Amino acid sequence: MCKIKKKRKAFVQQTDCVACGCCVKVCPLGAIQVVKGIMAEVNMEKCVGCGKCAKECPASVIEVREVEI
Amino acid sequence: MKKHWYDYLWIFSLTYLVLGFFNILFAWLGLLCFFLPLLISLIKGTKGYCNRYCGRGQLFGLLGGRFGLSRKKDIPLWMKSKGFRYGFLVFFLTMFFLMLWNTYLVFAGAQDLKQVVTLLWTFKVPWQWAYHGTLFHEAIAQFAFGFYSVMLTSTVLGLITMILFKPRSWCVYCPMGTMTQLICKVKNR
Ligand code: SF4
Ligand code: SF4
Ligand code: SF4
Numbered sequence: 001m002c003k004i005k006k007k008r009k010a011f012v013q014q015t016d017c018v019a020c021g022c023c024v025k026v027c028p029l030g031a032i033q034v035v036k037g038i039m040a041e042v043n044m045e046k047c048v049g050c051g052k053c054a055k056e057c058p059a060s061v062i063e064v065r066e067v068e069i
Numbered sequence: 070m071k072k073h074w075y076d077y078l079w080i081f082s083l084t085y086l087v088l089g090f091f092n093i094l095f096a097w098l099g100l101l102c103f104f105l106p107l108l109i110s111l112i113k114g115t116k117g118y119c120n121r122y123c124g125r126g127q128l129f130g131l132l133g134g135r136f137g138l139s140r141k142k143d144i145p146l147w148m149k150s151k152g153f154r155y156g157f158l159v160f161f162l163t164m165f166f167l168m169l170w171n172t173y174l175v176f177a178g179a180q181d182l183k184q185v186v187t188l189l190w191t192f193k194v195p196w197q198w199a200y201h202g203t204l205f206h207e208a209i210a211q212f213a214f215g216f217y218s219v220m221l222t223s224t225v226l227g228l229i230t231m232i233l234f235k236p237r238s239w240c241v242y243c244p245m246g247t248m249t250q251l252i253c254k255v256k257n258r
Binding site for chain 2: 016018019020021022024025034036037038055056057058059060061
């Protein structure tokens with residue numbers, strides 16, 4: 001039987017990201033990085049959806065959502 | 070998370086602001102916060118300055134976070150819009166060049182040295198206690214007064230938005246942040 005698992009992950013609304021890196025500093029798992037000084041990107045493998053980055057982001061452009069895996 | 074030496078650069082930023090109350094000529098040190106971010110973005114194509122070394126950002130993070138001087142509310146939509154961010158950058162640069170022009174006028178002898186710090190581009194605060202003469206041309210001091218005005222103004226704005234919104238709200242519309250991100254966008258296209 002195939003079980004549908006739900007997990008929480010962080011998503012960055014990249015068009016509005018200011019690439020300040022505040023999220024990077026607070027992620028306990030090093031799951032979020034600023035790529036090329038343009039925007040932040042989440043590593044879906046590492047992210048556990050704790051929401052620390054979302055709380056910290058001064059532009060509030062990170063959202064934690066449930067995803068099916 | 071391990072602390073690095075650069076996590077303490079907020080001490081530098083704080084010292085800088087304090088020194089300006091004693092001797093305005095220290096304001097020249099602030100050029101570091103102007104050229105380093107630009108150089109890092111131009112050479113490496115990253116926002117390494119914001120992401121690591123910016124003491125001002127750390128200071129807001131500390132005051133608003135650890136010391137709780139922040140409502141921690143979402144910044145209004147218009148403040149993070151491209152229009153406002155780029156608009157503020159243009160305004161900031163215009164005022165910056167105006168400041169350079171005033172320095173030039175003093176240098177050329179067309180204008181006298183004004184021992185004031187201008188807050189929010191409007192309020193002129195007498196600041197003669199921090200000026201004890203200079204060995205160099207008076208224009209050197211004029212630039213220091215002008216540059217310190219820019220630094221203090223941005224700190225005041227940053228503190229206000231820190232209290233109203235999230236600790237590092239200033240980073241959303243910080244001209245240096247916007248400028249370095251733009252450079253990275255162009256460079257890494
Ligand atoms: S904290 Fe927010 S704005 Fe800053 S880099 Fe991370 S996602 Fe982007
Ligand atoms: S939700 Fe937690 S684990 Fe995922 S990127 Fe944000 S801080 Fe890191
Ligand atoms: S956006 Fe401005 S204040 Fe924030 S880290 Fe970058 S240079 Fe510093």
